[in-house]
Amino acid sequence: MREEQVGDELGARLKEYEGCPAAVAGTGKDPVNAPMIRHWCEALGDTNPAYTGPDAIAPPTMLQTWTMGGLSGHRGRTGAYQELLGLLDAAGCTAVVATDCEQEYLRPLRPGDEVTFDTVIEEVSGRRTTRLGTGYFVTTRTDVRVAGEPVATHRFRILKYAPVPRAPLPRRPRPVVNRDNAGFWRGVAEHRLLIQRCTACGTPRHPWLPGCNACGSPDWDTVEASGEGTVHSYVVLHHPPFPAFDPPYAVxxxxxxxxxxxxxxxxxxxxxxxxxxxxxxxxxQRCDEELTVPVFRAVRR
Amino acid sequence: MRAGDRLPPLRIPVTRTLIVAGALASRDFQDVHHDPELARRKGAPDIFMNILTTNGLVGRYVTDHFGPAAVLRKVAIRLGAPNHPGDTMLLTGTVEEVAGDTAVVRVVGANGLGTHVTGTVTVTLPEAGA
Incomplete structure (x- = not known):
């Protein structure tokens, strides 16, 4: 995703909606109730006993369900939000996909709770090009209350975009698996990173080899990596693009x-x-049905 | 419970039934979550799981592991590769931080296309701190 602000007149217009309310004094269509909780738990295969019985709470992650408009539409949505969505529709950004959901739960919801909510348009991005198409990210923040008391907050980001059909990326190249390294790839399939260790002198080695570089012994066992590491060196690949990869990326x-x-x-x-x-x-990282590879995620400090 | 602890993975078969049932149970009637033809017109190869279902599965993964006394405080997720029917999502989790009775768990859901979801779940375990 990259900003393309030059000539983004629509983006500038959309920005003006930041801070505007999207819903004022919205009300949930139904009180929190056991049947909807049960349907949710059945659909998701959630057997948590906290969600059944006389002291049942609603699954906290079900929060947004209580404020959904459903087929009969939203109650309490403002003209500002309708205008914002209308401008995007008129610009061809007719498709919607949700990208982020951040929820904080202050107390559990229980059957009988009647939910009210206020939503504000927090941020509208500039024009962005994604794999789905070009469009704009719209972030809203909803404060959810019961009997006037805050019970949860909900930040939600959607991409409203102009859909374009696209060809799928080719599959990532297959690793060469042989007798010497098959154990490594079996470990990866189980989400374990196995390091070879010489049983004669104790020296760890990677990549997998039939013998020890330190003492020459052919005998070895494995240790599972803790997963902690640091970048010793790196390159950034910009060009040429290689099928199945999306440069620039760091190796x-x-x-x-x-x-x-x-x-x-x-x-x-x-x-x-x-x-x-x-x-x-x-x-x-699961690349496709047959291939998983170990990758390393930067740790925020 | 310590930072670095890993949760056992949870394999979720992404069936058409799960996608549709999850969308309807969350009152999300967007056509891309139940109508393959309309999903294709919007550039997707098939219907795909809605974010509310993913959110619920991430929460379920954490409460399945820590038990019914665990209280979810925050769930923050970001979606990447969509969950289409016929795929499998493997949820994995690592305890990132522990402060008293509260833990932050990093959750990743990988499918056949790549990473479907990354997120963090803040959970309180009343008994752990007692």
């Missing part, structure tokens, strides 16, 4: 806490903010 040489290094992607941080010494933590 790091990661020094694991166990003392070995491995090449992997550094994620969770813009490519141009990767630095030598950056603390990272192991994560497993």
């Amino acid at each position: 790091g040489l990661i020094e694991l806490a166990e003392g070995v290094r491995m090449v992997s992607n550094v994620v969770g941080v813009p490519y141009d903010e990767v630095r030598i010494g950056l603390p990272v933590r192991l994560e497993f």
Whole structure:
């Protein structure tokens, strides 16, 4: 995603809606109730006993359900919010996808609670181009109350965009799996990063090899990496683009806490903010049905 | 419970039934969550899971692990690759911080296309602090 502010007249107009209310004194269509809670739990396979019985609470993550307009539309939505959405529709940004949801629960909701809410338009981004299409992110913040008492807050971000059909990215190349490294990839499939260790002299090694570089012994076992590491070195790939990859991206040489290094992607941080010494933590990225790879996420300090 | 603890992974088969049932249970009638033809017109290959269902599954993953006494305080998620029917989402979680009886758990949900969801869940365990 990248800002494209030049000539973004619509963006400037949309910005004027920041701070405007999107819903004033909205009311939930139904009080918090056991049947809707049960439907939710059945749909999601949630068997938590806290959501059933005489002392039941509503699943906290169900918060937004109580303020949804449903097929009969929203109650309490302001003209400002309708105008904002209308401007986007008129500009061809007719499709919506939700991208972020941040909820804070001050107390549980229980059957019988009647929810009221106020929503403000917190932020409208400039024009952004995403894989789905070009559009604008709209962030709202909703304060939810019961009998005037705050019970929760809910920040929600949608992308309203002009849809464009797109070809899927080709699949990531397959790793070469052989007798020497099959154990490594079996570990990755189980979300475990296994390091070879020489049972004769104790030296850890990576990548996997049939013998020890330190003493030559062919005998080894494995230790599971803790997942902690730092960026020992890195490069940023800009060009040429390689099928299945989306440059620019950072490729790091990661020094694991166990003392070995491995090449992997550094994620969770813009490519141009990767630095030598950056603390990272192991994560497993599922590329498709058949392939999972270890990657390293920057740890915020 | 200590920082660095990992939660056992939870595998969620992303069925068409789960997507539609989750959308309707959350009163989300956007066509892209139940009508494949209209979803395709909007550039998606098929229907996809709505954010409320993902939010609920992330909450369920954490409360399944910590038990019914666990109280969710905050759930903050960001969506990436969509959950389409026929895929599988693997939820994994790591305890990032512990302060008294409250933990912050980082949750990642990976599917066949990449990372569907990343987020943090703040949860209080009344018995852990007692």
